[in-house]
Amino acid sequence: MKSPLVALLLTIAIPMTGWGGVRSLAVGPNPESVTRGFGGRYFVSVMGETRTPGDGNGRIVVIEGESPRTFADGLDDPKGLVFAGGFLITADFTRVWKIDAAGRKSLLAGPESFPHPPVYLNDVAVAPDGRSVLVTDMGAVTKMRDPAGKLWAIGSAEAKALPVIGRVYRITLEGKVTEVIAPNAEMPLPNGVDVLPDGRIRIAEFFHGRILERSGEGWKILAEGHRSADAIVHDRKGRFYVTEVFTGKVWRYAADGSAREDLGGGLESAADMMVDEDAGVAIVPDSKRGLLVFLPL
Numbered sequence: 001m002k003s004p005l006v007a008l009l010l011t012i013a014i015p016m017t018g019w020g021g022v023r024s025l026a027v028g029p030n031p032e033s034v035t036r037g038f039g040g041r042y043f044v045s046v047m048g049e050t051r052t053p054g055d056g057n058g059r060i061v062v063i064e065g066e067s068p069r070t071f072a073d074g075l076d077d078p079k080g081l082v083f084a085g086g087f088l089i090t091a092d093f094t095r096v097w098k099i100d101a102a103g104r105k106s107l108l109a110g111p112e113s114f115p116h117p118p119v120y121l122n123d124v125a126v127a128p129d130g131r132s133v134l135v136t137d138m139g140a141v142t143k144m145r146d147p148a149g150k151l152w153a154i155g156s157a158e159a160k161a162l163p164v165i166g167r168v169y170r171i172t173l174e175g176k177v178t179e180v181i182a183p184n185a186e187m188p189l190p191n192g193v194d195v196l197p198d199g200r201i202r203i204a205e206f207f208h209g210r211i212l213e214r215s216g217e218g219w220k221i222l223a224e225g226h227r228s229a230d231a232i233v234h235d236r237k238g239r240f241y242v243t244e245v246f247t248g249k250v251w252r253y254a255a256d257g258s259a260r261e262d263l264g265g266g267l268e269s270a271a272d273m274m275v276d277e278d279a280g281v282a283i284v285p286d287s288k289r290g291l292l293v294f295l296p297l
Contacts, residue, residue, distance in 0.1 A: 014065060022265050023294040026284070027061055031285035031292060033081035033272035035060075037088050038101050043071060044285065044292060045078035045090050052076070053093055059063045061087060062293070072103040080124030080193075080272055084133055087174040091121035091135050096171055113177045119165060123231075123272060125193045132172045134180065134201065136190045139166030144207055145191060149208060151227055159207070166190040168201065174269075186212060186219045191274065192232040194240070204229035204242060211257075213243055222257040231273045231284075243270035243284060250284055250295060258286075265295045 029045035038045040041062050048057035058075035061068040075097065078090040088099040089108060094117075097111040111118055120138040127134055140163040144151055152158040166189055168181035181187070181201065194203030201214040202222070208228035213220040228246035235241070238255030242262075248267035253260055269288040275297070276283060282295040 011255045016165045021296045023061065024162050025068070025294075026061070026290055027063075027285070027292045029290050030078045030081070030287050031271065031290060032287060033090070034274050034283050034285055034292060035088070037083040038272070038277070042086055042283065042292075043081060043083070044068065045075075045081040045288075046077065047077045048075075049152050049185050058092065060090065060103075072099045074105070079122050080135070082124045082133060083133055084126045087173070087199075089133055090125050090126055094118040094121060094134060096121060096124075096133075098173070099197055107175075108173075109171050109175050111179050113171075113175060114169065115177065115179055116167065123192045126194050127170065127195055128199060130196050132170050133169055134193050135169045135170065135194055135226050136203070137165075137167045138189050138191055138206065139183070141189065154208060162188050162207065166187045168193060168203070183213060184219075186210075191230055191248065194232045194242075196234065196285055202232050202234075204232035207243075208229070211240070219241070223251075223253055223260070226251070230271050233273060235275045235277055241273060241275060241282060242275050245269055245271065248286065250282065265293055265297050269292055 028046040029049045030048050031044050033045045044061050046059050056074050058078045062071040062254045074083045075092050081090045089098050094111045097105045099105045116227050117135050120141045122138050125134045130220045133176040133217050148282040164183045171177050187203050187205045189206040190203045191206040195203040203212045211223040226242050228244045230245050231243040233241050238285050240253050242251045248270045250263040267286045271285040272288045273284040280297050284292050284293045
């Protein structure tokens with residue numbers, strides 16, 4: 001008899017294409033985040049074609065059989081996605097949703113639930129207690145690019161004038177919201193968030209490209225040189241992984257920030273990844289190409 005994990009891997013392997021040990025699966029326009037959820041299956045947030053408030057074409061898909069299927073729809077721009085307390089939880093512009101096993105969505109926290117008006121809620125990470133999540137508000141996303149769509153040069157007048165309004169919130173499964181990291185010059189545009197079992201919080205800062213660790217009131221820079229950083233996740237060995245939206249790069253570091261390694265994969269736009277050590281893969285949404293990419297660890 002196959003184990004549930006082996007059975008799952010066999011079912012998702014059918015529709016995939018691959019090269020050099022890297023496999024991929026088309027999941028829909030602009031996939032952003034992936035997690036294991038109900039029944040051990042993979043769930044993916046798909047931001048949709050237009051990505052505008054009120055468009056309703058964002059959705060969550062589940063990987064099963066020969067193709068992904070829609071599990072929950074009617075979202076606008078679902079980004080970070082995790083599984084906590086028996087629910088899928090995703091951030092969507094200024095709202096956070098929870099989704100039950102039947103695919104029914106309910107509002108976990110709306111704009112009025114936050115102590116400060118949310119601007120651009122993005123990544124989600126499960127807190128060590130398993131009963132709450134951390135959510136980043138990137139802040140001034142409309143101010144970070146030049147007319148050509150590139151990030152302003154570091155040190156430019158525009159970079160120095162960038163409003164520092166990014167925050168990190170904790171949200172319980174009952175919808176109580178508290179601020180855990182206030183706006184800080186160290187993280188003008190916090191994108192990815194990760195939290196270690198001992199409570200240390202890590203941030204993938206998008207604009208400067210720093211990977212930061214917050215312990216108490218102090219900051220530590222774990223890595224630099226990752227402008228457009230999206231994901232920050234760790235594995236059981238303490239190694240951490242970083243993705244870059246603009247370059248498609250996927251990086252792995254030793255626990256102390258040394259031994260930087262390019263995992264390759266040829267992605268065009270690497271988004272919010274997960275590490276599935278039991279399956280031996282890093283799973284990365286390639287947003288621009290609408291793919292879920294499986295990189296061997």
